[in-house]
Amino acid sequence: MPSTRPEPAWLANSVLYQIYPQTFADGNGDGIGDLAGAMEHLDHLQWLGVDAVWFSPLFASPFADAGYDVADYLSVAPRYGTNDDLVAFVEAARSRGIRVLLDLVAGHTSDQHPWFREWASDPTDGRYVWNERVGTPAGIWCPVPGSRGGYYLLNFYPCQPALNFGYARQHPDQPWRDPVDAEGPRANRQALKDVMAHWFDVGISGFRVDMAASLVKDDVGHVETAKLWTEMRGWLDTTYPDAALLSEWGEPAVAVPAGFHADFFLQFSNPALRSLWHTGVGTHDSNWSEPGPYFFDAEGGGGIDVFLREWRRATDAIGVGGGHVALPTANHDYARLVTGPRTAEHARSAFAFLTTWPSLPTIYYGDEIGMRYVEDLPDTEGSILSPSNNRTGSRTPMQWEPGPGAGFSTAAPDAFYLPVDPSPDRPDVATQRADEGSLLHLVRRLVALRHATPALGPEGSLEVLTEDYPFAYVRGGTHLVVVNPRRGPAAVDLPDGWDGARALEVEGVRVDGGRAEAAGFAFGIFERVG
Structure with missing residues (x-):
């Protein structure tokens, strides 16, 4: 059913970009990324074509959990700069057509708050x-x-006490269970609005909400948590209608109807993202029933069926115009697109899929050049959750140019927040900018194609032609996408009308005689002619 809730006009066709501030760019030479460094690379983001950047937490913190332990929601952490530096970044980004979203840790604070x-x-x-x-x-x-x-x-680590948003169910033997309308929970709901309003008033365009499902406790089916976010959405629609609210919930079928403009398919809970990317290397929770076969597998051992099942369940629940599923290449908690056996060559077809699927594509910093997950790095500010879940390797410094420090910082490399990828053939922005055939240039062209082609955006219709290798689908009735992420060739019969289709961005796919034939690691985007 169509949604009657308003949505920021800028959001639907946006491509998002996540910045992990500690390791994106260091402007003052202390070895830790900051706002001044990020400001120096705004031209890269504009050139790439992204519409909005989302910063992992920038707020004051003792950094026991890399900033997800907030000690002051209204102050930028000194390691990153000042509030004025953030406002300057927002204004400079806006002048380039880029909006800025912040990370809101809503369910807990630092024990130093x-x-x-x-x-x-x-x-x-x-x-x-x-x-x-x-x-x-x-x-x-x-x-x-x-x-x-x-x-x-606690809500996560012991240093992160849970804010009291009440319990969905009371119990006579547990008197600490406040109802959701008690004084403490009501004060905390107001505090969330006050924090968001403060940053909206200085130009922030939205928030990604950390652990958005964690607020109301013992909430079977997240009924009361959904009511809380519905309240927040109503306030937002009335007071800041051009602002966006994205969630780290991992269940778009629940989070978006609850009030978020978008929710991410993530590595936990819902298996959709893992069924696409998960190589079994890097970040892996022991309670996952997978890794199992994944679709973007060089050996072609996986299927697209799990992803499609979860996609259909989510979009059926959201309804037409009701919001979006956000699909990331990776994030600060999950192994990069280039991880283990999957190389940057294999990632090219993944970006073709990401930019033509009717979701909100989100690029994790560095994935546009094929930065790899670096294995076996030590814990840094709470980055290792368990022996099998080491997030450190997804957080290494951005590789801007060749050289010992990769252009990340002028500090001595041993002073860096994390070491740079030691691989002698690590990719970098400068080298790939000079190479029209690079992954970086491909990503830029794909982002531009998505922006220029309404059929490829969220509003374009979707018709899945095959759920095998190659994966083929039609967007908007006018554009054919064929993706073959495995090493071996694959072919599929096509409906009538695609012979003579115009190639828009193609590597290794041929359409002729009612068939699409794809070489290994191939993709093709075609426009119907006539």
């Missing part, structure tokens, strides 16, 4: 979840450091 310190000594304060004795399960409660005594509920 003034809210928590005040709460720890004030038994009348309901901002966090308090229990006078260890609750059940015991592993999610930590001793309160202040005079209040008792225990606080």
Whole structure:
């Protein structure tokens, strides 16, 4: 069904770009990325053609979890610059047609946040979840450091106390379970609005909300959490209708109807993203039933059926015009597109798929040049979750140019936040800018093609022709896409009308005689003629 909720006009046809600020670009030579460094590379983002950048957290923090432990929502962390530097970046980006989104950690703060310190000594304060004795399960409660005594509920690491948005269900033996309309939860909902309003008023265009499903506790089916975000969306539509709200929920079928403009297919919960990219190398949770075969596999061992099943479930729940599924190449928590056995050569067909599918494409910094996930790096600011889930390798410095520091920083390499990829053939922006055949130039052309072709955007219709190798589909009734990410060739019979189609961006695909024949690692985007 069509949606009656408004949406920012700029969002639907946008290509997003995620910046991990610690390792994107260092402007002051201390070895840590910052806003000044990012400002120096705005021309790269404009040249690439992205419409919006999303920064992982920039707020003040003790950095026990790389900034996802916020100590002040209204102040930029000094390592990145000042609030004025962020405003300057926003204005400079806007002058280039690029919007800026921030990361909002909504469900918890740092244990160094003034809210928590005040709460720890004030038994009348309901901002966090308090229990006078260890609750059940015991592993999610930590001793309160202040005079209040008792225990606080954590949301992730022990340094991240959960903000109190209430419990969906009360229990007579657990008096700490405030209802969602209690004073503490109501104050926290207002605080979320106040934080967002502060940054909207200085020019921010939206937020990606971290752990968006984690707010209301014991919420079977996320019913009360959905009501909370529906309230936030109503406020946003009325007060800041040009702003966007994206979620880290991982279930677009739930998150978008709840009020978000878009939700990401992610590595956890829903298997859609893993069924596309997951090589089994890098970041892998032991509770995943996969890796299993994945579609973008050089040996062609996977299928597209899991992704399509989840895509259809999500889009059926969202409805026409109701919002979007965001599809990332990777992120700061998940292994890069180029990981393990998948090389930059294999990634070319992945970008052809990403930019022609009716989702919101999101490029993780460096994936446009084929930066690789670097294995076996040590923990840095909480980056290793378990022996099999090492996020560090997805967070290495951006490779801007050849040389020891890769153009990331003028500091000595041993002072870098993380080491640069040591591979002698690592890619870099400068080298690929000089090569028209590079992955970087291909990504730029694909982004431009998507922008210039409404049929390839979210509003264009989708007809899937085959769920095998090659994967073939028609967008908007006018554009044929054929993707063969495996090493071996593949072919598919086509409906009438595609002979003589005009090639728009093609590598290794031939359309003739009612068939599409694809070489290994091939893709083709064609426009129907006549």
